[in-house]
Amino acid sequence: MDLISKMNSKSLKKIIKDIRARADKKKTDISDHLETLFAECLNIEAGLIVELGVGDGESTFVLERVANLWGAKLVSVDIEDCRKVSKFKDRVFVRQDDISFAAEFPDWCRARGINPVIDILFIDTSHLYDHTVAEIQSWFPYLAPRCKVFFHDTNMSEIFVRKDGSTGKGWNNSRGVIRAIEEHLGVRFDETSDFSLMYNGWFIKHYAICNGFMIMEK
Ligand SMILES: C[S@@+](CC[C@H](N)C(=O)[O-])C[C@H]1O[C@@H](n2cnc3c(N)ncnc32)[C@H](O)[C@@H]1O
Numbered sequence: 001m002d003l004i005s006k007m008n009s010k011s012l013k014k015i016i017k018d019i020r021a022r023a024d025k026k027k028t029d030i031s032d033h034l035e036t037l038f039a040e041c042l043n044i045e046a047g048l049i050v051e052l053g054v055g056d057g058e059s060t061f062v063l064e065r066v067a068n069l070w071g072a073k074l075v076s077v078d079i080e081d082c083r084k085v086s087k088f089k090d091r092v093f094v095r096q097d098d099i100s101f102a103a104e105f106p107d108w109c110r111a112r113g114i115n116p117v118i119d120i121l122f123i124d125t126s127h128l129y130d131h132t133v134a135e136i137q138s139w140f141p142y143l144a145p146r147c148k149v150f151f152h153d154t155n156m157s158e159i160f161v162r163k164d165g166s167t168g169k170g171w172n173n174s175r176g177v178i179r180a181i182e183e184h185l186g187v188r189f190d191e192t193s194d195f196s197l198m199y200n201g202w203f204i205k206h207y208a209i210c211n212g213f214m215i216m217e218k
Contacts, residue, residue, distance in 0.1 A: 012042075015065050022061055029170065030058050030124070030152055032162050032210035037122070037150060040215055041066040044148050046119040047073070048109075052098045052135060053124035054078040057085025059152075063122060064088035073114055077101055078125075098125060102138035117144045124152040127173045132180035140184075148217045154178040155191040155212025162210050170211060181214065 019038050023031040037059065041049075049067050054060055054076045064086050067074040074091040076082065083093045092112070094101055101108070109116035121143060123135055132151075143149065154177050160170045178191045187199055191212055196205040205215045 015069075019062060019065070022058070026058070027162060027166060027168070028056075028058055029160055029168055029211045030213075033152065033207065033213040034058060034062050036207065036213065036215075037062045038066060040148060040150070040217075041120055042069075044119055044146065044217070046070040048114060048116075048118050049074045049120040049122070050118050050139070050142075051076045051122045051124075052078075052139070053122075053152075054080075054082035054085060054093070055124070057082065059122055059124060060086045060088075060091070063120070064091055066120070067091070072119070075114075099131070099134045099138050102135075102142075105142060116142055118142045118147060119144050120148050120150075122150045122152075123177075124150075127153040127156060127177050129174065129176035129179055132177045133183070136180055136184050146218065148215060151177055151181060151214040151216075153211045154181070154206065154214045155208045160209075160211045178212070178214075181216075 016035065016038065019034050023034045046066065049063055049072050051059055051063050051074065060076055063074055067090055068088065074088065075094060076091055077094045077096060077098045079097055081095055106116040121139055125131065156170050156173045158170055158172060160168050178189060182188055185200055189206065191206065192208050194206060194208055201218050203217045207213045
């Protein structure tokens with residue numbers, strides 16, 4: 001069952017309104033993608049959501065609402081102390097390097113009665129090539145057969161542009177994130193454009209704006 005069938009539209013409208021208000025009030029490098037992140041999570045029944053890279057909690061704000069709707073656990077991981085960005089009761093914050101945590105993940109889950117199978121994986125950490133390669137290698141084995149993976153920062157440069165034409169300061173990561181995804185899939189993308197395609201069992205959507213956002217679904 002999808003969430004739209006499960007919930008009344010009034011509650012959904014309220015959540016979307018709150019997400020829009022946050023994105024409007026606080027313009028960041030991910031603000032244009034918050035509503036998309038939420039909407040994309042409505043058709044994937046989630047028991048476990050893993051967020052790699054918490055920062056100031058923009059993605060957490062969305063993912064905790066998704067977890068609440070589905071009755072899912074949200075595991076948020078960051079090397080810095082980002083405990084306080086959310087008080088959501090079903091969120092567990094782990095302060096650790098995400099690659100070393102991945103190695104412990106099945107045991108860590110079992111010790112807490114969690115099935116270590118990820119329905120929604122969100123990745124927004126260093127944006128570096130080697131690290132993204134390691135994240136894909138370390139975390140993809142835990143994905144459920146039907147899952148969604150979100151990558152932020154697939155289209156980075158010195159300046160990023162939002163939908164409203166406003167700009168922010170970025171940096172050139174030498175295509176670190178998108179290159180790691182391309183090599184994993186064995187395909188080449190033009191990350192400066194919006195696209196959607198089927199490839200190797202994945203349905204892939206990409207938004208070039210606001211540092212780039214890729215959604216991989218299977
Ligand atoms: C761009 S911020 C995340 C922004 C956040 N997703 C949001 O929407 O507000 C990147 C975060 O990744 C974290 N990070 C960087 N390298 C990491 C690693 N190896 N393991 C875990 N977290 C890491 C940083 O500490 C930082 O908080």
